[in-house]
Amino acid sequence: MRNRLLFLGVVLTLPVIGTSAPPAQAIVGGTESAHAYSFMGSFQPSFPAPPRSDGHGCGVEVLAPQWVLTASHCAGKNPTGAKAGVPRGWKVRIGSLDTTSGGEVAEVDHYYRLANYQDGLWGQDLALMHLKTPVKAKPIRVASRTPEENTPVRMLGWGMTCAEMKPECFPTRLREADTVVQPLSVCPSASPSGELCVGSRDGSVSATNMDSGGPALVREGDDWALAGVVSTDGGAGAPALYTDVTKHAGWINGIISGTDVPPDDQIPNVEGAVGLSGCAGSVVRTPASQQDDPALLLTNGHCVEGQRPAPGAALVDQPADRQVQIADRQGYPQATARADRLLYATMTGTDAALYRLDKTYGQLEAEGAKVFRLATSPVRANDALSLAFTSRRFACTAEAVVPQLREGGYEQQDAIRYASSKDCAPWQGTSGSALLAEDGTTVVGIHNTHNVAGEPCTDDNPCEIGQDGGVTSVQGRAYGQQVHMIAGCVGDRSEVDLALPGCALTGATPRS
Known part of the structure; x- marks a missing residue:
């Protein structure tokens, strides 16, 4: 079973879905970004708190003034694993190069997960989070179609720069790398129904632990468009796997527009x-x-x-x-x-x-x-x-x-x-x-x-x-x-x- 490594780095009492292994290194092959991206943000939940002082756990992308997109397993760090509900102590920092300052900070007051662990996250590892107050950042739009093999892609994130859970491995400055979409065969564990294999064939350019939810950007005209979000590793020495966002545009638009909003899960009483x-x-x-x-x-x-x-x-x-x-x-x-x-x-x-x-x-x-x-x-x-x-x-x-x-x-x-x-x-x-x-x-x-x-x-x-x-x-x-x-x-x-x-x-x- 595949390892879902690219997450908050916090272990909860959720169902076991895989075994543990060291994450890949860095946004591998990446460099510090020279400028901020208005739509790019850092998801910073206070519960469960990520194991780093800047509070960063996952990446998010602004799709509308009060909506950001991330990976489902990032939003799955609520105590009961509910697919939809009201979180506590979640915030995002939007439009800054630094996880600790600048940009806009907004509280998350609702979330909707496309799938949870019981459903199976492969190819549907997406979640929308609603912000209590609108942000002024310019949103990014979802790409019009699935990018073909060898399409140029830019990755962004604040993922770990080394394998150890040490302060020096947690960058506070945004990093980026330019790479391409690989054939799914390059990522042996890829799901053909909704995942992208993104990075270099040998994994030397790839996303890493705590890059989850971060974007795979493609060019459409003069603007960036969102093709995928980081889900998990693609296997040893392989690129990372991204959920193909274009395949779920209907689900995204239905929630953001208010025309097809899933009901909140009934939260069980787990007191004590x-x-x-x-x-x-x-x-x-x-x-x-x-x-x-x-x-x-x-x-x-x-x-x-x-x-x-x-x-x-x-x-x-x-x-x-x-x-x-x-x-x-x-x-x-x-x-x-x-x-x-x-x-x-x-x-x-x-x-x-x-x-x-x-x-x-x-x-x-x-x-x-x-x-x-x-x-x-x-x-x-x-x-x-x-x-x-x-x-x-x-x-x-x-x-x-x-x-x-x-x-x-x-x-x-x-x-x-x-x-x-x-x-x-x-x-x-x-x-x-x-x-x-x-x-x-x-x-x-x-x-x-x-x-x-x-x-x-x-x-x-x-x-x-x-x-x-x-x-x-x-x-x-x-x-x-x-x-x-x-x-x-x-x-x-x-x-x-x-x-x-x-x-x-x-x-x-x-x-x-």
């Missing part, structure tokens, strides 16, 4: 979810927790940073340093804390980890953050569950409680198997999501795995072990883990004490 770099989590309190106790973050044992707990063992009281952003109803950060200690983690018996935060329950609640209650009773078959991920809530039902679940070298007891349905189909990356009771406030379990390939008992392919030793492995089956035993192992001041009477977590040695 925490994104953890490929996993999720939730802030929980036990029945005995006090307002001045340090808050606890619950996630999977396999979601800890560094070395995972070994089979049959647990990690106890270890240093940690993880940023924790607790989502509001729309997925934007309501409160922020740091996990400063890994109190406990195991993948045996259950798959769970508890982090201590640097804020108390009282402090988080004063900031309006959602704090969940930790259940003390197990999930039973037929219980209704809500799987609380960072971008949506899955409506699940506990189809069965599985006495023994095996995956790789790990075994868990009384795992929760979900009934198969279109409303309960978690993907890789949803691990650690809380399983909520019908009250929406009590965490009764934690999602941890699903069978990807149908293999028996291997990594990413959990299997059920029957009382007779028989193995059942069904592709697509998803499972969560019980958490009712955790509260009995948490003592004063949110400390995990495996010696407490009744503590039954892996590693427990209750005092007699």
